[in-house]
Amino acid sequence: MxxxxxxxxxxxxxxxxxxxxxxxxxxxxxxxxxxxxxxxxxxxxxxxxxxxxxxxxxxxxxxxxxxxxxxxxxxxxxxxxQAEPTTNDVPPPDISDWEGQRQRLLQAVDALDSDTLDVLFNRSMALYPAGSCVTELWQPVIDQLEERWGDQFGAELQRRLLESFLRTRVAIRLYHANQAARGARLLLLRLPEERDLLRLLLLALVASASGFRVEWLDADLPLNEVPLAAERFKADAVLMTSGYAEHSDLIRRQLPRLAEQLERPLCLVGPVARIRGAELENTQVASLGNELPAALSRLHGLLGR
Known part of the structure; x- marks a missing residue:
């Protein structure tokens, strides 16, 4: 009832x-x-x-x-x-105005304004689930930034500022969340062509909020050492992410071979999963998709938890 x-x-x-x-x-x-x-x-x-x-x-x-x-x-x-506002008062801003928040976030990155980044991050995480914050605010902004960065002067500075900012905030949240989490343990890695940690950090944030215990490495790891890392971290699954298509040999040969060596699921998350998912259908590599909350939900089902 x-x-x-x-x-x-x-x-x-x-x-x-x-x-x-x-x-x-x-x-x-x-x-x-x-x-x-x-x-x-x-x-x-x-x-x-x-x-x-x-x-x-x-x-x-x-x-x-x-x-x-x-x-x-x-x-x-x-x-x-205090007394209720009158009908003549200016109405307060809509808290679900994601487009307005995205514009403020873009402006903060353009201005290298860490204080505003901090306000936007803390406020959004306090008011909304982590999955909503990522899909409605942070991921669209990062996608838009990556489209325009290219060879733009100052782009690398903006990229590294945002990466450093998110690394610190996400790491603090993961440290405390991992102490209490009782879910499956994940090892998160980025694929070779991924330029920075931005997508990996957003994946870690949503995975932690979904109840998983999260370990991640911010440096490239040779594929032949992934089984060792998964064993030492006691990972129940290995998730790899990239915003790029990656080399065909990696997708068609190396990752399927790695999945056969692992004693736990090997999963792709992010744009690479959307781009290359069809090529992995007959392999042991699980393509979880590009939308992070949905991808983590599929992982729960894959692990039977």
Whole structure:
């Protein structure tokens, strides 16, 4: 039976998982807003489960509006207690305005503005699931940057700044997440033609958020050492990514041979999987696709977990 209930006035009440779906705020954040900051006060069932009224959901949306304006969460409660804005007030920005966020992110990279990158990363990760942040914000921006970088003056500086920024933020998250994760252990590697770590880092971020324990190497690893690395890291699967088609010999001969040597699945993720997937259909190499959340979902099924 659903936890959704009706109060005496026939006003619907929603369980925390439904509020998370409706607002995009994960349940951990909703609990923190309640316990640490007193921002919301849901009702409780006799068993202690939280139930949220429509007014609670509207309050969550107002909290998001203030956070999107750059207000620290510790200051939001005072603002919420003030009078409701009038209809003549300028409406707050739409928190799901992904296009606006993508433009701000591009501008921050162009300006080499690490402070704005930090704000955009932390805010998006606080308000949305990691998979949504990657597919709606970070991956499209990186795709657009790679299209225009080419031989553009200053492109390498922008690339390395963004890589260094994401390496630090993702590594911190992985360190803490791996302590608590109980899922399968993944070894993430990039293929030879991949120029930087950007796609690998986004893959690591989504994999960790999907419950996997993640190990990754930021340097190229010879293919003949991958079985040793997988064994020493106790990996349940090896994932390799690239934004390029890679050499035909690697795809058609070397990777299938490597998959036969491994005692765990060998998977391709990213544009290379979309480009070369058809060539791997009759091999032991699993092509998980280009969309990261969907790819990690397929991996769960592949591992039977």
């Amino acid at each position: 659903s936890e959704q209930a009706m109060d005496p006035a026939s006003s619907p009440l929603y369980p925390i998982r439904e509020v998370s779906r409706l607002t995009g705020v994960n349940s951990v954040t909703l609990r923190a807003w309640e316990r640490r900051y007193g921002l919301i006060r849901p009702q409780r069932t006799p068993k202690g489960h939280r139930l949220y009224a429509r007014e609670d959901i509207r309050r969550v949306e107002r909290i998001l509006q203030w956070l999107n304006r750059g207000v620290p969460v510790s200051q939001v409660r005072d603002l919420l207690e």
